[in-house]
Amino acid sequence: MRHIAYNAFLPLGTSLSLARLHALGNGIGKLIWAVLPSRRKETTVCMQERLGLDEREARAMAKASFQHSACSFLELFHARYMDHRFLEERIEYENPDLFVRMGSTLRPVVGVTGHLGCWELLGGVLKRFNTKTDCQVVARLPKDVALADLLMHMRTQSKIRVLPHREAATEALGKLRSGGLCAFLVDHNCKRAEAQFLPFLGKVAAVNKGPAILALRAKAEVWPFFLIRLPEGRFRAVTLPCLDTATLEGSRAERIEQICRFYTEAVEKMVLRYPEQWFWMHRRWKTRP
Incomplete structure (x- = not known):
């Protein structure tokens, strides 16, 4: 039944222009804000604590974040x-020279971004x-099999292959060692066994x-x-300087921590620049040391 419902929604989503998808996303965001008071309060308090905002400023920004996130999910179509x-x-393009270097390097590339x-x-x-002829995106998929199938279908494009994160390690490593590109969303909460605990927005995550x-x-x-939303249906691609892992020193554990710290600080920098465009509804600090 869910497969039928999702497949029925698919033609509608792909038939809408980007402007109409954004209008729909703004409406859905407002609806979520209205019907989920506990999540609304939790997000507002989180913004107050992590960004140092007063309650009025945090509420306004939290509501904008709800609308922005809904638009971001619908852009899948x-x-x-x-x-x-x-x-x-x-x-x-901000830093277009870095964007060109990222796209043309012959080295293996781990691309990192966030729900921003x-x-x-x-x-x-x-x-x-x-x-690069073959790019991979490692994604966490929902437990709903029908929804996961829909997301896999929509995210898979020519030159872009989506790998479920639980099954990605061997294949991703093989592609990287042959000079490929593998991209990750690195700002989600994870299990303690998978975690390096580091400060993010002033609290260990x-x-x-x-x-x-x-x-x-x-x-x-x-x-x-990162790809940032601008007014009037425009966007800004932001590429930050890379970290060459071949130059790192220290033990294996120390080098892993250096890399984790590098991409965590990169996401933090962008969240502080565009706080209303981050997915604040996600319980980022749920897993504790």
């Missing part, structure tokens, strides 16, 4: 339609400008060390990359 014209007309900005559209940007381990084993460059 537009990811396949990001052609060269769309990229040329709608996307500006327009993460579902990032694949469309990478596949158009990345010189469980940072998934899986991407760091793969980067270290493949001697990869770690590139932080």
Whole structure:
């Protein structure tokens, strides 16, 4: 039954323009804000504590975050339609020299980003400008099998293959060692056994060390990359300087911590720049040391 419902929604989602998807997302975000008072309060308090805002400022920003996140999830339906014209007309590039270097390097690349900005559209940007023939995106999928199948279908594109995170390690490492690119969302909470505990926005968080381990084993460059939403249907691609894991010193555990700290601080920097565009509803600090 769920497969039927999701498949019925698929043509509707893909038929809408980006502007209509954003209008729908804003409406859904407002609805979630209205019907989930406990999550609304939790997000507001979290923003007060992590950003030092007063209650009024935090509520306004939390509501904007609900709307933004809903838009970001719905952009999944537009990811396949990001052609060269769309990229040329709608996307500006901060640090374009770094973006070119990330796309043209012959080294293995671990791309890291977060649930910030327009993460579902990032694949469309990478596949158009990345010189590597096969890019992989490691994603956590929901327990709902029908919804997971829908997400896998929509995120898989030419040159972009989605790997469920529980099954990704061996294949991702093989691709990296052959000079490929593998991208990860690195700002989600994780189990204690998978975690490197590091400060994030002033509070210790469980940072998934899986991407760091793969980067270290493949001697990869770690590139932080984000797509930020701008007014009037425009976007800004932000590429930050990379970390070359082949140059790190120390024990294996120390090098893994250095890599985890690098991409955690990169996400933190962007959240502080664009706080309303981060997925604050996620319980980021749930797992404790």
